[in-house]
Structures are given as C-alpha cells and as structure tokens.
Amino acid sequence: MGTINPHPGVLAHYREYLPITDATPMLSLGEGDTPLVRSTSLEGEIGAGALYFKFEGANPTGSFKDRGMVLTIAKAIEEGSRAVICASTGNTSASAAAYAARAGLTAVVIVPDGYVALGKLAQAMIYGARVVMVRGNFDDALDIVRRLAAAHPVTVVNSINHYRLEGQKTGAFELCDVLGDAPDYLAIPVGNAGNISAYWMGFCQYHALERISRTPHVLGFEAAGAAPIVRNAVVPNPETVATAIRIGNPASWELAVEARDQSGGVIDCVTDDEILDSYQALAQREGLFVEPASAASVAGVRKLVREGKLDLTDKTTVCILTGNGLKDPDRAVMLSGDAARVDPDLVAVERALGWN
Ligand code: AN7
Numbered sequence: 001m002g003t004i005n006p007h008p009g010v011l012a013h014y015r016e017y018l019p020i021t022d023a024t025p026m027l028s029l030g031e032g033d034t035p036l037v038r039s040t041s042l043e044g045e046i047g048a049g050a051l052y053f054k055f056e057g058a059n060p061t062g063s064f065k066d067r068g069m070v071l072t073i074a075k076a077i078e079e080g081s082r083a084v085i086c087a088s089t090g091n092t093s094a095s096a097a098a099y100a101a102r103a104g105l106t107a108v109v110i111v112p113d114g115y116v117a118l119g120k121l122a123q124a125m126i127y128g129a130r131v132v133m134v135r136g137n138f139d140d141a142l143d144i145v146r147r148l149a150a151a152h153p154v155t156v157v158n159s160i161n162h163y164r165l166e167g168q169k170t171g172a173f174e175l176c177d178v179l180g181d182a183p184d185y186l187a188i189p190v191g192n193a194g195n196i197s198a199y200w201m202g203f204c205q206y207h208a209l210e211r212i213s214r215t216p217h218v219l220g221f222e223a224a225g226a227a228p229i230v231r232n233a234v235v236p237n238p239e240t241v242a243t244a245i246r247i248g249n250p251a252s253w254e255l256a257v258e259a260r261d262q263s264g265g266v267i268d269c270v271t272d273d274e275i276l277d278s279y280q281a282l283a284q285r286e287g288l289f290v291e292p293a294s295a296a297s298v299a300g301v302r303k304l305v306r307e308g309k310l311d312l313t314d315k316t317t318v319c320i321l322t323g324n325g326l327k328d329p330d331r332a333v334m335l336s337g338d339a340a341r342v343d344p345d346l347v348a349v350e351r352a353l354g355w356n
Pocket of ligand 1: 063087091189190192194196245293
C-alpha cells in the first residue's frame with residue numbers, strides 16, 4: 001500500500017501555478033479545499049440566480065490566511081530564514097504561528113492591544129509565538145514590523161511579502177475548479193486588501209491559461225469606520241466591531257483598486273449594524289458561523305441589491321467567508337443574550353421553555 005495523503009494542501013494541489021522550486025519544502029497542514037456551500041435562504045432574498053459561500057473558516061487555523069501563509073513559510077525556509085514576524089489583527093498571527101511551529105521557525109507577532117478576538121490570541125500563544133501587544137492599531141503595528149525587519153534577521157510574513165498573495169490566489173482557483181468556470185460576481189471583505197488582490201491575480205492567471213472563459217466582477221467591502229479605499233484617504237483612527245478589518249492604511253491599496261477597476265467591480269463599505277445583521281443571518285438562516293469581518297461580503301451584496309445598484313437575476317455570486325465564528329466567541333454571546341439557568345428539574349426546564 002502506498003502512502004496515503006488524502007488532503008495534501010495547496011502547495012501540492014496547485015504546484016504548477018505557484019512559485020515553487022525543487023528546493024521548496026512541501027509544507028502543509030491540510031489547508032484549502034474548503035466547502036463551497038449553496039445558499040438556501042439569502043439567495044431567494046436577494047433574487048440571485050445562484051449564491052454560494054466559500055467557507056474559509058474550515059482551514060486548519062480557521063481562516064483564509066493559511067493559503068498564503070503555507071507558501072510564505074515554505075519560501076522562508078527555502079531562503080534559510082530562522083524567524084518570521086508579522087503585524088496582525090489576529091488571523092495572520094494565528095496562521096503564521098501555526099506554520100512556523102510546524103516548520104520549526106520562531107514566530108514573532110505584533111498585535112494591537114485590546115483589539116484582537118480572544119480565539120486568535122489564544123492560537124498565537126498556544127502555537128508558541130512570541131506575542132507583543134502594542135497600544136496602537138494595526139497600522140502602527142505594521143510600521144513597527146517593517147522597522148524591526150530592517151534591523152534584525154527576520155522575514156516579514158505580512159502581505160507585503162508577495163508569496164502571501166501567491167498562495168492566497170488558490171482560493172480563486174478552487175472555486176473556479178468547483179463551479180467549472182468563474183462566477184459572475186465575487187464578493188469579499190477588505191481590510192489590508194491582500195485577499196481581494198490575490199483573488200484577482202488568481203482569476204487573471206486562470207483566464208490567461210484558458211481554465212475559465214471570463215473573469216468575475218469583484219465586489220470588495222470595507223467597514224464604514226475603516227474605509228480608506230472607499231473614502232480615498234488614510235483613516236488615522238479606524239473603528240469597527242469587525243476587528244479583523246480595523247485597518248486604516250491597507251498595504252495592498254493600489255492592487256485592490258486595480259482589481260476593482262480591471263474587473264468592472266466596486267469597493268464599497270458596510271456599517272457595523274449591517275455587518276452584525278448579516279453575521280446573525282448567516283448563522284441563523286444558513287447555519288454558517290463566521291466572524292463579523294467575514295459577514296461584510298454578504299452585508300455588502302445585500303446592501304447593493306437593496307439599493308437597486310446590483311441585479312443578480314440569473315447571475316452566479318460567490319461570497320468569501322474569510323474566518324470562523326469561533327475566533328470571536330465574545331461577539332456571538334454578546335449578541336445572543338444569556339441562556340436561562342434553572343435547577344435540573346423537568347418542570348423548571350419546561351417553564352424556562354414556556355412549554356407548560
Ligand atoms: C476574517 O490577520 O489583516 O483584506 O492581520 O482576518 O486581505 O486584509 C486580517 C484580515 C477579512 C481582510 N476577513 O483581508 C490580519 C488581517 C478576515 C480577516 C480580512 C481579514 P485582507
């Protein structure tokens with residue numbers, strides 16, 4: 001019997017489309033191949049021909065970041081690096097810490113104090129990263145990371161490292177492979193703007209290779225309190241409940257604008273209320289528990305349809321759900337209220353349920 005490896009990860013799966021050499025280690029935690037789930041409720045609400053959710057929360061560390069991180073860490077090893085560093089709103093640091101642990105590298109993560117969801121912080125810590133919290137926002141943390149890397153022998157694994165985008169583009173490949181062609185629309189949350197840029201790279205590459213017959217219109221959504229691309233100005237003090245995308249000066253700003261313009265798409269923003277409404281709708285109407293930032297893609301599509309700016313009749317739309325809801329349990333509990341607490345007694349439980 002041969003060696004069984006049923007889930008080889010994105011490096012092995014998409015090797016021919018990635019900058020991989022014979023010296024690149026085939027690192028993997030089984031990332032990628034995430035579920036593309038057809039909507040059963042919101043599709044009808046927005047009158048879409050077909051609406052799919054790509055559930056990136058099913059990746060090994062619970063977010064889309066694993067696609068880019070596996071390649072970035074593999075290339076860091078190939079280049080002889082011993083340590084990696086990133087700034088993060090949480091998911092990048094969780095992913096960097098996991099793949100660094102797997103590869104035997106030291107990971108250093110710089111995060112904004114008080115604005116990283118509990119699950120993400122727990123991940124960075126248990127994977128053994130060196131965690132430093134700065135009293136500032138993500139943009140301050142990224143600035144410090146750039147300066148640290150100029151003075152110390154560490155590899156930056158934020159998306160200013162191009163391998164991150166190269167790996168992340170496999171999300172675009174996957175959904176085209178599953179659908180048989182590109183969708184009409186691709187909706188995606190925007191924070192540091194790496195993922196939207198990577199998806200566009202992936203679609204363009206597949207199109208050039210004639211794996212797909214067309215490219216989708218890309219719809220990116222920032223949070224209204226952290227919307228530098230929509231406002232065309234740096235936001236010095238970004239604020240949103242969606243802490244993952246609480247970013248005021250995205251690293252891949254120009255690439256995201258290119259993705260928008262070349263694809264005939266839109267970058268718009270959604271309010272915290274709209275984000276939380278779609279966060280609850282995804283959980284309660286679709287059975288998909290995502291983190292608040294991920295709901296921005298769905299909130300954005302619903303908003304554009306509601307305002308008459310988008311007609312999805314006969315169109316296929318894919319919303320990228322970037323991160324798992326378990327990352328941010330506090331938000332879910334806060335929105336849902338407390339459960340009833342009673343004695344272990346049949347009548348008491350019936351009374352709590354209103355069944356007597
Ligand atoms: C769940 O982890 O920037 O536009 O430091 O965690 O590619 O930045 C996270 C971003 C969307 C935005 N959804 O993606 C980080 C970080 C989730 C995220 C985004 C993030 P980009």
